[in-house]
Amino acid sequence: MSEKGWRGADLVFDLDADHLPGVDPSETTYKAMLAACKDALRRLLDFLEADFDFDTIRIVFSGGRGYHVHIRDESIQSLDSDARREIVDYVRGRDLDTDGLIRVASKSGTTQRLLRTEGGWGRRVHRELTALTEELRDLDExxxxxxxxEFEGIGEGRAETVLGAITRNPDAIAEGNMEAGGPGIRLITDALADRVADEQAAPIDEPVTTDTHRLIRLPGSLHGGSGLVVTPIDRADLDEFAPLTDAVPDRFTGTDIDIEVADPCxxxxxxxxxxxxRGVHSVPEHVGVFLMARGDAAKVTA
Incomplete structure (x- = not known):
């Protein structure tokens, strides 16, 4: 045993509906929780594919209330917990600083401050800024x-300056020019960055990703809290994947069992x-197993 040593670990992300902002497990149906978790999964995949360019991604329905994403790239298997925490901070949008999204460029002898539009969080913020300018152009003055x-720090004067810049020089906004529109455009960009961080971050379970010794539920096994199968999902099939249908074990279909339900459900x-x-019911076996696994029913024995 003394000769054994840690050699590496996949980079694993865990999304659990219990931890999603705005989801109250006591008020939200299981089906709605899983739908919300799939939306969060799409946001996570956008980071992993577009920002990190990972292509060895394995997606797995956990069998419970969420999804696991495995990155099996040899280049990241040796990352320690601190390095993995930096990835966590990035996808969660933690301490997102607008200054870090701006680059300085020289054009025709002048210096410009430009929002990074080519990728990363800069791309996301710029997308919101562009959407705002399109919205403004569709409104009367x-x-x-x-x-x-409505933006904090934007009074009537700054609003007129920003709107004038959008009207006269829309290309500058499209290029991410942080000087077009005066200080007001930067204040608006800061506000949009805060909103983007809140709405587009991936709310992953941090300890799972940073723990290099974490054991993850085995695909193909049954989740003890639901009786559903831990199911791998091809990336191309994600949109069509329906966990409450596709993860039901074949073994538990085609047979009815008697259960006693403690409370209406x-x-x-x-x-x-x-x-x-409440009471005794004959139900499809997969329904009975699901309720018993969740502690909401007990099997009736003769």
Whole structure:
């Protein structure tokens, strides 16, 4: 044992609906929680594919309330916990600093401060800035000014300056020019960056990614809290993947069992919605296993 040593570990991300902002497990159905988690998964994949250019990505439905994403690239398997934490901070948008999204460029003898539009968080912020300018161009002048003054620090004067720049020189905004529109455009960009960090970050479970000794649930096994299969998903099939249908074990279909339900409940599985009152019921086996695994029912024995 003394000769054994750590050789490396996959980079693993865990998304769990219990940890998603705005999701209250006590108020949200299991089906809705999984849908919210898939949206978060798409945001995570955007970071991993577009920003990090990883191509050895394995996506797995956890069998419970979320998804696991494995990066099996030899170049990252030796990363220690601190290095993995930097990746966590990036995808979570932690301490996102607008200054870091701006580069200085020289054009025709003048220095310009430009938002990084080619990728990363700069691309996301620029996308929101572009959407805002398009929204403003579709409004009448007074409505556009009112919209701009909704941003903190933007009074009537700054709103007029920003709107004038958008109207006269839309190409500058499209290029990410942080000087077009005066100080107001930077204040707006700061506000958009804060919003983008809140809305587009990937709310992963940090300890799973930073722990280089973490054991992850084995694909093909059953999740003990649901009776569903831990299911690998091809990237191309993600949009069509329906966990409450595709992860139901074949072994538990085609047979009914008797269970006793403690409290009224609703189950969405295999495309069916089953509502049960308190008491004894005969249900499809996969429904019974699901409820028993969650502690909501007990099997009735003869």
């Amino acid at each position: 007074q409505s556009a000014l009112d919209r701009l003054t 609703r189950v969405d599985l295999s495309g069916d919605t089953i509502k049960l009152d």
